[in-house]
Amino acid sequence: MKKRGLPWRRLPLRTRVIGAFTLGAAVAALVLVVITYGLSRQSMLQQREESSQRQFFANARQVQSSLRAEDPDLTQLLESLPSLSGSRSIVRTGDETWTSLSLTPNDLPIPLVTSVLEFSEAKTMRYRLDNEPVLAFGLQLRPSAASTFNEVAYFEVVPLAEVENTLESLALILLVGGALTVLVGVGIGLWASGGLLRPLTEISDAAKSIAHGRFDTRLEEVSDPDLDALVSSFNEMAAAMETRITRDARFSSDVSHELRSPLMTLRASIEVMQHRREELSERTQQALDLLNDEIIRFENLVQDLLDLSRSDSGPMANDLVNIEELVKATLDSSDGDIALEVSAAAEGVLVMGDKRRLAQVLDNLLRNAEKYGNGATQVSIIATGRAIEIAVEDDGPGVAPSERELIFERFTRGAAARKRGAGDGAGLGLALVDEHARRHGGNARVEGRQGRTGARFIVSLPKAGHR
Numbered sequence: 001m002k003k004r005g006l007p008w009r010r011l012p013l014r015t016r017v018i019g020a021f022t023l024g025a026a027v028a029a030l031v032l033v034v035i036t037y038g039l040s041r042q043s044m045l046q047q048r049e050e051s052s053q054r055q056f057f058a059n060a061r062q063v064q065s066s067l068r069a070e071d072p073d074l075t076q077l078l079e080s081l082p083s084l085s086g087s088r089s090i091v092r093t094g095d096e097t098w099t100s101l102s103l104t105p106n107d108l109p110i111p112l113v114t115s116v117l118e119f120s121e122a123k124t125m126r127y128r129l130d131n132e133p134v135l136a137f138g139l140q141l142r143p144s145a146a147s148t149f150n151e152v153a154y155f156e157v158v159p160l161a162e163v164e165n166t167l168e169s170l171a172l173i174l175l176v177g178g179a180l181t182v183l184v185g186v187g188i189g190l191w192a193s194g195g196l197l198r199p200l201t202e203i204s205d206a207a208k209s210i211a212h213g214r215f216d217t218r219l220e221e222v223s224d225p226d227l228d229a230l231v232s233s234f235n236e237m238a239a240a241m242e243t244r245i246t247r248d249a250r251f252s253s254d255v256s257h258e259l260r261s262p263l264m265t266l267r268a269s270i271e272v273m274q275h276r277r278e279e280l281s282e283r284t285q286q287a288l289d290l291l292n293d294e295i296i297r298f299e300n301l302v303q304d305l306l307d308l309s310r311s312d313s314g315p316m317a318n319d320l321v322n323i324e325e326l327v328k329a330t331l332d333s334s335d336g337d338i339a340l341e342v343s344a345a346a347e348g349v350l351v352m353g354d355k356r357r358l359a360q361v362l363d364n365l366l367r368n369a370e371k372y373g374n375g376a377t378q379v380s381i382i383a384t385g386r387a388i389e390i391a392v393e394d395d396g397p398g399v400a401p402s403e404r405e406l407i408f409e410r411f412t413r414g415a416a417a418r419k420r421g422a423g424d425g426a427g428l429g430l431a432l433v434d435e436h437a438r439r440h441g442g443n444a445r446v447e448g449r450q451g452r453t454g455a456r457f458i459v460s461l462p463k464a465g466h467r
Contacts, residue, residue, distance in 0.1 A: 017193035017196060018186060021186065021189030022185050022189055024185060025186070026185065028181065028185075029177070032178070033177075033178045037167075044167065045163060048135070048160065051084065053124070053137065055084040055087070056122075059081045060156075062077070062080075062081060063091060063152075064142070067141060067143040067152060075099060078100065078101050079101065086158075087156055087158040088100070088101065088103050088156070089103070089155065090154075090155045091155075092113075093152050095151075108155055108157070109125060109136070111125070116155070119140070120140050125138075133161060134157050135157070135160055136155065136156070136157045139154050211438070218238060259298075263295065266295055270288065319352070319353070320352060323349055323351055323381060324381060326355065326358060327381060336376070338366075338377065338378065343382045345382075346388055349383055349463055350464040351388065353440045353461070354440075357436045358436065361437060362392070364429040364430065366392065367429060368429055373455055374394060374396050375395075376392050376393065376394050377395055380393070384460075387461060387462050389459065391456055391457065393456045393457075394455055395453060397453065398448055398449070398455045404445070408433070408434040408446075410431040430444070440461050440462075442461040445457075445458050
């Protein structure tokens with residue numbers, strides 16, 4: 001049972017690398033924005049509060065001094081007070097008597113007024129007045145004995161709109177800077193993921209090249225000590241595999257060549273006996289026919305083994321091949337009347353490959369249909385995106401779904417072929433089809449015919465320029 005990992009682990013590695021850099025940049029930018037804005041806001045408000053508080057106490061002292069007079073003119077006094085960034089003042093004398101140039105008692109928060117009247121210490125409060133931020137100060141004053149006022153409280157309101165606007169501009173600048181930081185993180189992630197995945201991409205391409213039969217493929221040496229071990233191990237593995245495949249292919253080729261000599265002797269002996277067939281008994285003639293059939297089967301097996309050994313290790317031509325012309329030429333040289341259907345998009349399509357081996361692929365499919373499918377009925381050439389497909393159909397019993405992958409393995413034959421007398425093949429014809437298709441960058445498969453009995457063998461090859 002396959003274990004399920006975390007959701008993010010199911011994402012592509014490149015996406016995860018870019019996401020990690022983006023997330024790191026976003027977190028760093030967020031922390032930087034929050035800390036910078038918080039410290040700046042605290043510093044600016046503290047500076048404004050300190051400067052406003054100094055001005056407030058200076059103004060309060062002037063009001064306190066004016067209270068020494070017997071009947072001070074508070075309106076004139078408030079007009080003479082210096083104003084810091086648009087600050088406004090108001091004085092409360094006696095019971096609910098307020099004097100101000102522009103403020104009203106309702107402009108002051110009740111908690112501030114109550115607190116100032118109850119305690120002798122200066123009080124400070126930030127709030128919003130007419131939807132604008134303000135800073136309010138309040139202090140209870142002590143009138144002189146000659147003063148007509150028995151109770152005096154001085155309040156001053158300082159606007160903070162300028163500070164708020166500055167903070168809004170700062171916040172916008174920080175957000176833009178944070179966004180740029182995230183974009184830089186994405187760019188670094190793209191660059192880093194490219195450098196990180198480039199060796200893996202090269203290994204993947206090299207592995208695909210080896211899978212397509214180019215066993216001499218190797219990775220270039222790198223100067224990075226972390227990747228050097230990986231590259232060296234891969235090259236050693238590829239060299240060992242090439243040596244093993246070459247040795248096995250040479251062994252098969254040598255065995256096949258060695259078998260051809262006794263086969264030729266047996267063939268010559270059988271031909272001599274065939275010339276004197278009339279002198280043999282009926283039972284001996286039957287034995288001679290069986291021997292002749294087995295020799296033919298053995299010769300085909302040896303030839304298929306030679307073709308497989310050449311396919312495994314031999315060089316492959318890489319020419320432009322017109323598939324339509326190749327199929328027409330193969331059908332013209334074959335027995336029987338087989339219909340050819342070419343789609344409009346497949347006319348004149350070229351593939352890069354070995355013309356001889358591609359012709360052998362089609363010939364093997366036609367022979368397979370002749371042996372096990374009552375002969376081929378139609379050959380179709382269809383263009384599908386970047387590939388071109390050659391389909392050979394027959395009216396035979398078809399291939400069971402459970403055998404559609406196994407049938408392309410070496411020495412594997414379908415149920416119809418395993419029946420006694422059903423054919424003289426050894427299960428190498430379709431293996432050669434699959435091998436040649438794979439070495440050309442394509443694949444081979446078999447499927448049933450829609451609504452009819454029979455099989456449909458399909459070879460898919462990449463178009464020239466799309467390999």
